[in-house]
Amino acid sequence: MMNRKITKIAGLLLSLILLTGCFAGCKEENEKEELVIGITYFAPMNYMENNELTGFETEFAKAVCNKLGMTAKFQEIKWESKENELNGNAIDCIWNGMTIDDERKETMQISVPYMRNKQVAVVLKENAEKYKDLTNLEGVTVVAEAKSAGETVATKDETFKDASYTAVDAQSKALMEVKSKTAEICLVDYVLTIGSIGEGTSYEDLVVLEKDFAPEEYGIAFKKGNNELCDKVNKAIQELADEGELNKIASKYKLQDLLLVQPSK
The missing domain is CATH 3.40.190.10 (Periplasmic binding protein-like II)
Known part of the structure; x- marks a missing residue:
């Protein structure tokens, strides 16, 4: 009798462990890592329309995040304090029509130039x-x-x-x-x-x-030294160009003639 009870309890515990593992796995699968993106409202890049954020950069960032299995979270910043936001880890990147220059190359990790x-x-x-x-x-x-x-x-x-x-x-x-x-x-x-x-x-x-x-030229800025994330984003950008998706998004906002990243094949 005692052995049967112990076996029954052990079985219940095993089921509970397996069930807990399943829930944890499901949760992990459903919860995507967020990419916190610093922006200002700047049409046609990021702007509000019918109470929703839209624009070339908005759609571009979402498409890249989709490639990376991440969720884009847009956060408004003050442009004059963008470096502090980035270095203080308040945001993961600046994706808002940012001009690439020598000074920014020294202090930020910058993506491939994608637009003139x-x-x-x-x-x-x-x-x-x-x-x-x-x-x-x-x-x-x-x-x-x-x-x-x-x-x-x-x-x-x-x-x-x-x-x-x-x-x-x-x-x-x-x-x-x-x-x-x-x-x-x-x-x-x-x-x-x-x-x-x-x-x-x-x-x-x-x-x-x-x-x-x-x-x-425009580029996306990451915290200096964050080569891993920058490289992943660069790869995703090229894939979007190869698939024609980047040109499709740019054309929607009449920006296709300014694109720098072209299909590699």
């Missing part, structure tokens, strides 16, 4: 003729996002040496400053102007001047 860009000057349509050559800018108010490539142009390019520069906290804010006539000129990413300026947009009274500045 340049800086452009935006003015009110009524002022296009006045500023078309970007000369005689003494006292003219110029705005750009703090710590952006636009700010570098505003503060270091000879064109704007006599202008009055003011930093704002987002490129979208720079457009608003010009629209509201608080500033005469803003310097922003060319990709921002695609689909955001002109007829049928919120900024149909703004125009992009012909002269452009600072040809550049």
Whole structure:
């Protein structure tokens, strides 16, 4: 009798252990690792539409995460403090139309360049003729996002040496400053102007001047030394290009002609 009870108890314990293991396995299978992605709202890269985050970078990041078996978690950051967010482990990467430069290469692990860009000057349509050559800018108010490539142009390019520069906290804010006539000129990413300026947009009274500045390339930034994650993302990006998915996502936002990563076969 005692042996039967012991056998029965042992059987129940074994079943419980197996069941617990099954639940743990199921949980592990269903719970994907998160990739915390630092962004700012910056159409057509990351922006809100019908209360949902969308945009080229948003879809691009999700597609890469899907390849890696991860879940994309987007977290808004202040662009001027992006390095602190990354180095303090508040985010895993910066994926938001970030310009690659020598200084950032020294302090961050950066992916393959995936898109071309340049800086452009935006003015009110009524002022296009006045500023078309970007000369005689003494006292003219110029705005750009703090710590952006636009700010570098505003503060270091000879064109704007006599202008009055003011930093704002987002490129979208720079457009608003010009629209509201608080500033005469803003310097922003060319990709921002695609689909955001002109007829049928919120900024149909703004125009992009012909002269452009600072040809550049975008990359994804990881914490310095995180080669493993950077390499995995690079591999996934190339796979998306080979499958035609990257071009498909870019075409949706009229950015396909700016892509740098091309199919390898």
